[in-house]
Amino acid sequence: MAQKKIEEVTDEFWNTEVNDYNKELIEEFLNQQHLSDATLKQYTSALKIFAKWVHDFNRNKDIPDLKPRDALKYQNWLISKGLSSSAIKFKRSSVSSLCNFIELYYNDDHPNFRNIFTKAIPTVAKSNVKEKVPLTMKEINKIAKELEKREDWQKLAYLWFTYSTGCRREESRQLLKEVYTYDKHQDKKGNTKDYYVTHNIRAKGKGKEGKVRKFTFDQKAMDAIKKWVYYRKLQVPDDNCPFLFVSKDKEGYRQVSPNTFNLWCKGFSKILGGKPVHPHLFRSSRATNAVVEEGKDIKAVQKLLGHNSSQTTEIYVVRDESDDLDDLY
Template identity: 55%
Template sequence: MSKVIKLSEVTDQEWNEVQDFNKTITQEFLEQQHLSPQTLTQYESGIKQFFRWVKDNCGNKSIIELKPRDALRYQNFLMSRNLSSSAVKFKRSTVSSLCGYIELYYAEEHPLFRNIYNKKIPNPPKALRNEKQPLSKEELDLLIDTLKEKEEWQMVAYILFSYWSGCRRSEAVQLKREVVTYEKVKDNKTGEYKDYYMTHPIRCKGKGREGNIRKLVLG
């Protein structure tokens, strides 16, 4: 398998060299309040990487001057670095979202502008770069026993909670210590306690700044 060549983050010096309108519209786009902080961080990285590529490969043109062929060239550039299809699609979608923002809010100033990622530009074929293999019960037990021997109690708690709940890292770090005082979940009909606990509300992946607020299960 070919080596993946990740895109480096854009430095302040590189960003200062980007065309003025591209910098201005990026800042304005990132000030949208309905987007979550995590989404904004990812968008900022993806858009800045795109405009750095535009500076280096398209004469530092304004996004208004770019054409679908430039969008295809950028996509081919990403694919040539052996990025996964999901990574390429995300970087493509950040640019497409910015174009949609310009189409909606700058229609009077730029009535002829159209999203450079139109339907004729095919998405990259789906390909898993790294196949995910979940731990077996035996592997999990061995890992937990090894960590217990080393008295890595915080790591034991993290792994077991992640395994039980299926949560993401960004969700696991929101867990409060107070959960150790919680009682097991009670059945509303029978009044009997079930064999698991529920956490306090945790912000999980979802649209908007608030995301999807849920209570997670733990043993």
């Protein structure tokens, strides 16, 4: 069953109904310039929903007048709405961060205020999630062959680049068209490697700048990228959009929206007869195939995915536990 969502707060309600002081606190918190654009959007939505809840169910009180019992009431309300555990935890975390901000910077005005989400408020139990089933190389090749048959070169470039790098949706979105001109990587000693390296890309990480890093990709991905760029030039000769993955409108090409990749993956799913495919699955598939099928060292995969710890990389590796049972019996 699909997870439910809470309706977004309208600008009209925000501007006319929400407590002015609460609006001031929330807007000042959001204007700290410490959040990435994507995270800022999520925080804005979450805190507006909280402000509306305070209006609807807590007499539109000033947030510094709220108590831990109000935090519990809010969390229970979120649970009653049928949200996933991850959605509830994010909304809880957003309010908690706002409270920490008030506690730190408004201490003169509210010396007795403390974060309403104390340790006494129980965390939400993790929702049952579908088993993560990585894509095998046979399945990835099946998708690739079908895309070649359709001459869908952009999706083919996305498939091989995203799988080769193990990058996330927003990271693929930032890839510049110029990479098709790159030569194979050379190390500090001048030795030519059998892979290519991208320009700097903002990866997932704390703060507005996130974690800036470069991604490595193989020859198969480069060949697909070059084919897509060649096709692009035929379609729009004066193409000046710098991004590799694009949508076409009457004015030419523009950078794709993140949701476009989700739509492409739904098409990949149909090619595989309905097996669930989503952008993040390529990351787990890359890790699993490299470690389990190819026998690569977990440290090498850790470096590929940009993790600080190999323990994080292990989360992405799906192993067949029946092999261990075979050894036991």
